[in-house]
Amino acid sequence: MSLTRFLPLPSDRMGILWSLLNIEGSVIVEYGPAGTTHYSMGLFGELGIEQENRLFTTHLREEDVVMGDTSRLEKALVEVDENFHPAVIFVVASSCSAVIGTDLRGVCTMAQPKVKARLVTFEQGGFRGDYAAGIKETYRLLADQMVRPDTEKRKDTFNIIGASVGAYRCKADALEIQRLMDEAFGMKLHAALCLETDLERIARMGGAELNLVLRQEALPAAKLLESKCGTPYVYGAPYGYQGTLDWLEAVGKRIGRQVDPRLAGKLKKRAMEVGQYRMYGRMLRRDRPQAFLYGEYEAVKGLGAFLSGMGIAPAKQISAHSLAPLEHAEEAIQYLPTEKERIGLLRSLRHTLVLADDTSRRLLEGDNTFIRIATPLIDTAQVAAHMPLMGDRGADMILETVEAYFNTLR
Amino acid sequence: MTIHSEDWGGLAGRCVSVTIDQHDITFGCAKKVEEAFAELMEEARPEAVFIVTTCVPEIIGDDFDAVADAMSERYGVPAMAVHTEHFKCENHMPGVERAITACFGLMERQEKDGSVNVIGQRMGRFEDTELSRVLKNAGVPIGAQLPSGCTVGEIRRAPAATVNIVVNDIGLPLAKKMKRSFGTPYVLFDKFTDPAHIAVAYENLFGFLKRPLPPELSALRREAEEAARQAKDALRGVTFMYGNTPFRCLECCAYMTSLGMVPQLIQSHGIEEEDREDVRRILACADPYMTLAANISPLQYIYDELRPMLYLGHEYPMRLRKKGIAQVHTDMGGGMLGYEVTGYLMKQLLASVEEAREIREGGMPR
Structure with missing residues (x-):
């Protein structure tokens, strides 16, 4: 069971890179072979991440690997500092430098006095x-190193923690949350980790009235x-009409x-209206x-609950990533x-509403109905920032396909 | 690329992988590769398998040549290890070169049949090139095309060719191996831009084929030389930086220099023995800086110092335009071979020179 036929799951290194690339005013220097960085850039481009003058690599030669010479990295840090003047340089390990155990x-620490930028390291390497x-x-x-503890509080502001550009419709979801928070409480976004933000906004995150934690991976940061x-902080994400109302009430x-x-x-009215899908389901003879x-x-958890409320039982709910980083995962x-x-x-599914990624779609029989809720994107691009999966707008969009799905059932 | 292009097999295509983790780094990943191989054989039963390494397995020292041998024996299918430890090279080309060269293990001795193999065509379809049309018109059959556009069976039969046409240096190691083992001569027929070089390549090719030069070549050469003659006045004195293009870097720079253009900085993947004459031709007229290719960001501050009119190859066009530089798009040249390259280059250069002048005179937005 070792073969990967499609796209391998992105590693911790990729999650680090696509998060940090969203922080303006900073630059990333990856310590590793040029090709390693080069090929990751293709994915970042597809995710719509701006990379110009933001992501650099040192390249790594055999003598660096064998002898552990790090002067190439030190020189690169000085060069990037002098030419691009970033406030922070994130120094990220590649799989190569992680394997050879580069400190x-x-x-x-040795290079810090030679550069004006603050150096922050990520040693995971994949x-x-x-x-x-x-x-x-x-x-x-x-949260630990970049947020100032003594920022003055600003009323009616909130942060989002857990916006990950690797998630399908991440930008649209963040906008939907901003709209909901504004309509519900008149609150405005201060900063989103890590989506289209900058170092100054991150530094002043402590001034927000509330942190909205969209995913469990963000809980340690919120607690900190x-x-x-x-x-x-409030943990949870607004999916479906009732789910959105519950989430707003928790906030x-x-x-x-x-x-x-x-x-x-x-939201209450819409939640009641979609309850009628239960009745449609009971009227079916064959399916x-x-x-x-x-x-x-x-997304799997939230959308699963939304569909359950309409009488569409989740036959399987599968997380695309490991559950190990989560504090608690539903059974x-x-x-x-x-x-x-x-x-x-996937190949065994018949007459099923499938919410998944493009790879999964290619494996389905024609009598299933598909909604894209995850990356990678193979058959399309992500352009619209007004079509979220979250909130009542996301629920509206999903409902359109649910309607189409019911039309396929007998 | 393999995912998005159906030409390469698409999503469910021929490129599969094995994901390694911390445990494999500590204890070796050979076992996991063997398991994956078993799955592959059960599901797809391919005619040949290339086991391509990456940096990490090469660092930890797994013996993939031995794994490939063992898999070949166990499943009766040729398996070849392709070593691609990127920390031993500067770009992706050695990887393509090694993948092509690994195909030698599949080849079987054949009777010569008057055909030609094409080795090193990476971009575009060989069928669409001038060289292909010329060969077709002359009745010369095309054999294997490496690295793309052929089957395992065609690779096996590749030694039947009378000549190997090497269209990029990455094909040279395989061509040399085939010459030693099967006596197949080879001709270097890169994407030359200078009509004189293209003429020599055609002469060598048809010489090995023991066929007369097709008469259509005279007209094609005249057309290319006429395109250059017409462009020469407009190109004289035009300064340029040379980046990553499909052409043979120093040959192209030498030809542009011979037309009166002024190279200020040349980015190259390296200088081969075959490039020495072109280097001499460039240095006879100019003294450009030279640096490693495909490293554009650190070069930006040099743009303001040198202020070239043109930049050939990949860059951010708006960034160049802001600095008064016009980009010369060359990607389409990747699918060309023969005199058509000269004509295409002249057309692109002229368009960009005009654009550069308009940018500098304020006629186009920067």
Whole structure:
């Protein structure tokens, strides 16, 4: 069970890189062979991440590998510092430098007096888990090292922690959360880790009234900020109409405010309306509505609950990434470490609503109905920033396909 | 690339992988590769398998030549290890070179049949090139095309060719091996830009084929030389930086220099023995800086110092434009061979010179 036929799961290193690339004012220097960085850039481009003058590599030669010579890295840090003047240089290990055991922290400590930029190291290199472990470590490290503890509080502002550009519709989801928070409580976004932000906003994250934690990988960072800056947090993501209302009420409870009654009323009404799909399901003679979900843990969990509420039972809920970095995972949601098992499951599906990625879609029989909820993107590009999976707008979009799905059932 | 291009097999295509973890680094990943091999044989039963290494297995020292031998024996299918430890080279080309060269293990001695193999065609389809048309018109059959465009069976039969046409240096090691083992001569027929070089390549090729030069070549050469003659006035004195293009770097720079253009900085993957004459031709007229190719970001501050009119190859066009530099797009040249390369280059250069002048005169937005 060792063969990977399609795309391998991105490693912790990739999660680190795509998170850090979203921080303006910083530059990444990867200590490794040029090709390692080069090929990751293709994926970052597809994820819509700006990379110009943001991601550099030192390249690595045989003598560096054999002799452990790190002067190439030291010179690269000075060159990047002099030519691009970043406030922070994130120094990231590649799989090569991690395997040979380069002491990146030590090198950066020695190099720090030679550069104006602050040097921050990530030594994972791709062997400490998949991208979920990488983003978890990135959020934690940024909260620990980059956020000032003494920032003055700014009322009616919140941070998002756990926006990961590797997630399908991440940008649209962040915008949907901003809209919901504004409508529900009149609150504005301060910073999002790690989406289209900058060093100054991260430094002043402690001034926000609340941290919204969209995924469990962000919990250590949120807890750290709670103790460091006294910022309370709410964990969860708004999927479906009832799920969005529940999430807003949890946020309101945490900050001692009521959800705007017009918004709450609208969500309640929509939640009741979709309840009628249960009845449609019972009227079917041949088929029983069922869903198969494959994607990021939080999306699988949230969308699974939304579909259950409509009488579409999740037959399988599979997390695309390891559950190891999570504090608590629902039993119903599995991670399948080998590709073969997932392929077998997907090929066996009939008359099922499948929420998954493009790779999965290629494996389905024609009588299934597909909704894309996860990367990688093979058959399309991600352009629209107004089509979220989260919130009532996300629920509206999913509902359109649910309607189409019911039309295929008898 | 293999995922998005159906030409390369698409998503469910011929490129599969083995993901290694901390445990494999400590205890070796050969066992995992053997398991993956077993799965592959059970599902796909390919005619040949290339086991391509990456940096990490090479560092930890797994013996993939031995793994490949063992798999060949166990499953009765040729398995070849292709070593691609990137920390021993500067770019991806040695990887392509080694993959091509590994095909030698599949080849079987054959009777010569008057055909030609094409070795080193990486971009575009050989069928679309001038060289292909000329060969077809002359009735010369095409054999194996490496690295793309052939089957395992065609590779096996490749020694039947009368001549190997090497269209890029990456094909040279295989061509030399085939010459030693099967007596197949080879001709270096790169994407030359100078009509004189293209003429020599055609002469050598048809000489080995023991066929007269096709008459159409005279007209094609005249056309290329006429394109250069017409472009010469507009190109004289035009300064340029040379980046990553499909052409043979120093040959192209030497030819452009011979037309009166001024090289200021040349980015190259290296200088081969075959390039010495071109280096001499360049140095007879100019004294450009030279640096490693495909490393554009650290060069940006040099643009302001040198202020070239043109930049050939890949760069961010808007960044260049802001600095008053026009980009010369050359990618289409990747699918050309023969006199057509000269005509294409002249056309691209003229368009970009005009653009550079407009940018500098404020006629185009920077």
